[in-house]
Each structure stands twice: as C-alpha cells, then as structure tokens.
Amino acid sequence: MESPLEPLLDGRTKGFPAAAGSLRLGQVGSAGWNVLAEDLPLPLAVLKETALRHNSAWMRAFQDLTGVALAPHGKTSMSPQLFRRQLDDGAWGITVATVQQLRVCRAYGVTRVLMANQLVGRQAITYVLDELARNPTFVFYALADSVAAVDALAAAAAVRRPGRSLDLLVECGVNGGRAGCRSLAAALAVARRIKAAEPYLRLAGVEGYEGSVPGPTPDQQERRIAEFVGFVGEVAECCADEGLFGADPVILSAGGSAYFDMVTSLPRQLGPRATQVVIRSGCYLTHDSDAYARAAVRMRERTPAIASLGEGLRDALEVWSYVQSTPEAGLAILTMGKRDVSHDLHLPYARVALRPGRDARPRQLPPDCEVTALNDQHAYLRTTEGADLAVGDMIGCAISHPCTTFDKWRFLPIVDDDYDVVDAVATYF
Secondary structure (H helix, E strand, O other): OOOOOOOEEOOOOOOOOHHHOOEEHHHHHHOOOEOOOOOOOOOEEEEEHHHHHHHHHHHHHHHHHHOOEEOOEOOOOOOHHHHHHHHHOOOOOEEEOOHHHHHHHHHOOOOEEEEEEEOOOHHHHHHHHHHHHHOOOOEEEEEEOOHHHHHHHHHHHHHHOOOOOEEEEEEEOOOOOOOOEOOHHHHHHHHHHHHHOOOOEEEEEEEEOHHHOOOOOHHHHHHHHHHHHHHHHHHHHHHHHOOOOOOOOEEEEEOOOOOHHHHHHOOOEEOOEEEEEEEOOOOOOOOOOOHHHHHHHHHHHHOHHHHHHOOOOOOOEEEEEEEEEEEEOOEEEEOOOOOOOOOOOOOOEEEEEEOOOOOOOOEEOOOOOEEEEEOOOOEEEEOOHHHOOOOOOEEEEEOOOOHHHHOOOOEEEEEOOOOEEEEEEEOOO
16 A cells, blocks of 8 residues: 655646655655745645644533534645544544545545545446445445436445445435435435345435535525535434334434534434434535635624633645736736636735745735735736735735635645645545
8 A cells, every 4th residue: 555655746736846856745845945934846736734723622622512423524735644633533433425535535544534525427326336235344325316326336236245234324305405305205215215125235324514504694604504514404204213224323424614514403313223313414524715704703602602612713824926027006816716726716816925035024905905806827816005026025815715715736745834834635536
C-alpha cells in the first residue's frame, strides 16, 4: 500500500517551487520554507495549522455534547492526509459520494466508509463487492431509494458472492429535493425488498440529506428540515417495528455542513435495537468566510447549547496571489483566477496584503477592497485610497467554499501562524 507521504512533487505541481527539485510530500515540512518570504510560487492555497487543530477539537467537543458520530465527507478535500487527521481525531469513518473517492480511501487504509449515494453501474458494483470479499475488515454502507436499485445489487451480489452481506441504508428525500424516497410507503417498499434479498443484502439503517430540503426563507427551510429529520426517524421506527433491520446498531445518518446540529434529534433507540447517529459534515475542518460562516451563526441561534463549546469554527484555507498590474486608479489585477479559487457561492475575500522587503507581517486591507470578477487566471480587485497596493504585493484571500477550492489544487502546504511551512497535503480529485 502506498504511504500517504509518498507522492513525489516537483516544479510541474502548482504551488511547488521549481528550484527545490523534487521532494516527497512528507519532506515538505522540513524544507524550511516560508510563504511570506516568497519561498513558494503564487498563486498558492495554504492551510493554517492552528485553525485546523482548533476546528478538529471543536468538532470532537460537539460529538461529546450531542452523542453523535462523525463520518466527514471526503469529497471536500479528497486528501488522505486530512482523512487520517480526522480519523486520528476520533472520526467514526469517512463519507464518499463516488467509487473513485472510495478507491482513494481504500488505497490509504480507511476501513469504514459510508457512500452517501446510490451504488449504480457494473464497474462500481463489482469493485465494492470484490473489495468486501478481499478485505474482511472493510466496513461499507451504500444507499438505496428504489426497488430497481435493490434488485440490481442483489443480482450482482448473487453472482459475485462476496461472502457477506452488502449493507444498505434506505435513502429518504423530499419533493423538490435530490434523490431519496418521497413517502413512507416508498421507503418501506425499498426496505422490505432489501430484507427479502438476504443474505446478499442487509438493511443497516436509514439516511437523508437535509441540505437539499427547499424553503423560501431560512426559517421556513429550517422548519421543513426539522420535518424531514422527523420523517427519517419515522421510516426507521417503522422498519424496526417490522423487523426489517439486520444490523445492530442501526445507522441513522444525515448532516451536511450547514445543519448538522438539527440531525442530533434522530432517535437513539428503536425498540430493542440501539442506533448510531452519524453526521457527515465535510467542511468543518477548514470552514470558510461565507456560506458556512453564516450557517455557523444560525446554528448557534437555534442550538444555544453550542455556546458551551466556546469559540466557533475558524476559516483555515487561504489563497495567496500577487498584484501583477495596477492599470487604472482603484483597480489591481491579481495572479489568481477561476483555476485557483472557489467562485460558485461567492467571490474570494481580499483580507491582507504584504509588500516583500518592506512588511514584516501581513496588514489588513480596508474592508471596502473587493474582488469583483475572476477570469481563468486573473482576479479584479477594486481598491480604495488607503489600500496602498503596488505591483509585486502579496494578497491573502479568504474563500467562500472549501470544496471548490480544494479541487483546484493537488498540493497544499500547511503553515503555522508565521506562515512557516510545517507540513503539506495532497489531493486526489
């Protein structure tokens, strides 16, 4: 098995200094580099170690407070190094959305994976069944929301014969939402079909994704999410009443990165069977300065007990670039663009600047400095008189969506509070 420290990096990798030759990922932290000293080329995405550590401790405290388990969604970072950090910090498992993501988990030794998606197609189904046969310690869950999907899985399992059951969770959904059974009758039909397919399949729990529940206002959306969480619990109770579950404990899972506190109301007991409530927040580790920052404020309002956990999550992901042109008053063009930073939810936020050779530390930019547009490799930063920007200045930007920043990088250094590079991670998208 390849070690997570094994990838070989060189100047062909974005963000890696060409003059360094080639290094293994695990050697980066001892190379003596500092981002502010221009030891690495810009643009550059960096992870802040202090914030990562804080966020991980906060989530552990949230789990202790609520009694839930965490299977962070791997699609956020697709970084085996961050997966290992999360597992070492007490995560129950890793969530994935695709079999490619599952293969990354397996290549780096992740033993428990929840695939929060349907398992469809010959290549995907065959890989999972064969992996179950090859590795008795591999624990895997997938979703099902139709009798047709259950029948396809049962037929494949009858042919491949992995030697143990494929564990499935009935997926619940809502009208206007994403996948998932829209009614109790539909969910029970799927659950009964899984039960009938024993021993090839096993009903292990019930699942839903509350983030796709629509609502015209935040208040109305949250009311509908509460109803949806209640629906997931109702499906589980009915399955338990009919004796359809084959696993113990029963897995009840939901919880993206914006509403995971609302999932903690799922039942902890179904008759004689215990349940394990599993949340799947993927963005908590890096957080952001936009969508999830606003969601965190809302979370503290609706779940006051969270205040006992102290300071909330911190943004841990920054993208740095240079000012490459100041072609007109009030405009600076930066050396980053859509290929480097998320822009699907909001454009990046220019927070700090540093002039190499003059500034010892980054200085705060005026709050009305704003990134107004991105091209593939350029950003338009509208500035004010107090910004004091010149060609060659370094600009540090906060981001609005971790998932779509991570996927633009194959290498991200981890820095301490002085921007010394202390470690690095690789990604596999």
